[in-house]
Amino acid sequence: MRPRRMRLSVTAQGLVLLAPALLVYCGFAVYPMLDVALMSVMKWNGLTPTWRFVGPQNYVQAATIDPVFWVAFGNTLIWTAMSVVVPPLIGFALALGLNQNLPGRGPLRALFYLPVIIAPIAVATIWRWMYDPFFGLFNAALTAAGLSGLIQDWLGDRAVALYAMFIAYVWETVGFSMVLFLAGLQGVSRTLIEAARIDGAGRFATFRYVTLPALRPSITIVLILSIINSLKAFDIVYGMTQGGPAQSTQMLAMWAFTQAMQLGDFGRGAAVSMVLLVVTIAIVIPYLRWMLRRDATA
């Protein structure tokens, strides 16, 4: 036994262990969140030394005179709605397929997950180049196939730009859903499935009554994470269109950034941020309560 040195009480030890993470988290994550709330009722151009209190003016202006805010708001809704359906569905289908006894399933999983680990800004650059209207993959392939009538200005035509961008996003995120579903499928009892099949249950019935119920938690998690990630869409917009053409692919996170950091209106940018923050928190809190309940029963 070692000689006892001067030592801290247990509580003090705990605080010492906790302090670095807590300080940096409060200082650089919690504080900026409070700051964004404060900034949203101020007028500040980023250059002058002082802020001016203006009350709810920034919110009112965003909602009434800002011609882009509602476009960004609507696009964020569309984007989120698409993100919660398309990548999880494809990911789910891939996971079901790759959970079977198929040759090469290891490399296939690795391939589908690969876009997830590539820098989002690189994904944006890759797809922007593929969408190049003159020399990019899509239009060149359409021309080669004799389908030049289908040629689009993928990122320049506002009717298609948002959806073109979304296809890149699908490519980027499907692997994420797939991996979470695959992990969920590990938890589905194999014996139960085999028993069901031997009992003469069809493929669909087995899926419907054995696999699907067991995947419920995974589905919830994937859907919530998909929503939250889609609300944050920033890198891909910045890298592909910067919100253009004519602000038609603008989204809330990007518009908040543009207003504050590029147009120098920090108050208006903060007001847009707050809208996004409140929406996110409204989704996150019920989810966290659900998680805690699961955590407690696990």
Add this chain to the structure above:
Amino acid sequence: MQYFRSGALAGLALGVAVAAAPAGARAQEITLWTLNFANDSANQAFRSIIDQFQAANPGVTVKVENRGVDEHKSALRVAAGSDQAPDIFFSWAGLGLGGEYIKSGLAAPMDKYYAEYKWDDEFLPAALSFSRQYPGGRFGVPYTFHGEAVYYNKALFAKAGITSEPKTYAELLAAADRLAAAHIPAFTFGGTVNWHVMRLMDEILETECGAATHDALTNMKVSWATEPCATKSFEEFHKWTSKYFLKPFMGIDQSQSFNLFLAGRAAMMVEGDWLVGQLKGAGRLADYALFPFPTGTQRLYGFAEYDYISSKSKHPDIAAKFLDYLGSTPVQQAHLGDFGSISVNRFVKYTSSEPMDLAWQRIFAEYRSTFVNGDQAFPLAVTTEYFRVINQVASDRLAPKDAAAELQKFISSAK
């Protein structure tokens, strides 16, 4: 790289200061923030100008930091809120872009240096005029002066049977029709960078509204909604984007559009005098020529770029001395063509026999006054809306007849 270079510079400065500087002189460093140079010759020119200035001023080091446009603006915003400011910074002249930094106090008045170095005698009056626009004194000194005009592909003009350069707007339209008949798009533009397509809109506004009304519109002194020429301009603009543009154009940027121009996919581009350098770099000078956009107002479409001394500079006198050196006749003469076709220094002699250089000299000599690009006249928020409205019209999402009113709605509510 960066670290080694600045380390070496500092070491060099120290060595110079210890070995050669007169007693009392200490190593002094001034920093200059500017944009990325458009071509390598500008880069080399700057390097050699600095070397010579440092040789002539022992103990002084000049450090240049180059950035892209957006990064440069953000960096200046950082500078305004901290003490990391450069001694000299680049910005465009005019109330819209340069004016922002003057309003916020980042730029220092330079009246003293104007008197000391007699810059009013040295620089082109048109380029200097912007330094008087600001309240509270003279700010900034001209660094370059640029004009924009229509470049065209001579072979494509010949193919369409166009024999002379358009002198009026009607002739320009007629030329576009002839090109269309020969299945040649008249213009190529890059729509992702909003300011590229804007150039055509600016030119048309000047054409339709005339000088006085155009200025009143960009200064927001009269309503866009009630000024019929504003609506007419949007209608004309839409005619060009729908009938005479190389398509698609909203999904490419200006450098891609230049590629297409070189590839002969369209006949014309609205570009600045710097395009001569780019055409030279591509070895294609002989294939192109240029003429001023026929606005009929006898004003040159262009802008000045300025260097401002920062209010936070610790060595404003040295900064001014460097700016004087940069603009001096021998330096400008030696590096003619590296930063643009035309020098801001009025005593520079032009000797080039390249036809497009001669064309630019004629234009600069002939035009007495200028009108600036829309994004340099408007405040930033209005510029963003101006871009949006232009793009909406260009992509057929907003009827041209409603465009001017839409812009005015934003201007009125932002006031």
Add this chain to the structure above:
Amino acid sequence: MSGGDRWFRAPGITRADPVLVILWVALIAIAVIWIAPFVFIIFTSLKANSTVMGAGPFAPPLHPDWSNYAKAWMRGRFATTVLNSAVITVVKVPLGLLISAMAAYALSRIRLPFRRALFLLVLFGTMLPFQVMLAPLFTLVNRIGLINTYVGIILPYLAFGVPYQVFILHGFFRDVPRELSEAAEIDGASHFTILRAIFLPLSLPVLAALLILDFVATWNEFAMALVILQDNGTWTLPLGLMSFQSQFSNDYGQLNAAIVMTVLPATIVYLIFQRYFVSGLTSGAIKE
């Protein structure tokens, strides 16, 4: 792993299942679509500009033009950006994991006042979108004079990395049987010692998974770097790529070479440490 002769069999069935064969063909077809962008990027990166503008996109580069890589490396200042990314990642990732492990230990094994509230605060952070806070982050870091510094970017990176790591490690530490640490406590070891000698060695697989995940996240981060690293001498790889795209968008071969060079390090790390990615991602989100 099943042997080759047992492919295409459903569980409990001994014959090859034709539906699974069809499924397999479909998966291969999707895989071809998934891999096409990579092929296209690599092909373009090896072509001269005139070839890009002339030949078809899937024409293989018969005369590979490797000079695109050298030129893009110089013009994109990759020497600087790779170094910056490496320094930031090498400092941030282990440091962040260390402070997260300390905090997770304190929250899971020590009776602290407000323990539950603190845990909830951290849990909340796992969902916090930093994208909405770019402007306040910028003003904060600017006010303390750390714009354009490694410290200035590492602090917010730590702040937004801590919650997820604490959450995962908290769950792991909590499930460590009491007996393991009780013996040491009776021996009079401090909590610092217990964490170092018992908990950290025990959780090496989790730590490895978090390390790899965090490496990729830090290496790829763009938005915060965009507002905090304004000076091109401090740029990271993603910022360098973005700048390259806006400056040299018409040099198609070099642009694609720049993309390949940006993407390659993370791809290699991923291919080597593949299994850790899956365990790191799923250990927190799904546990059954």
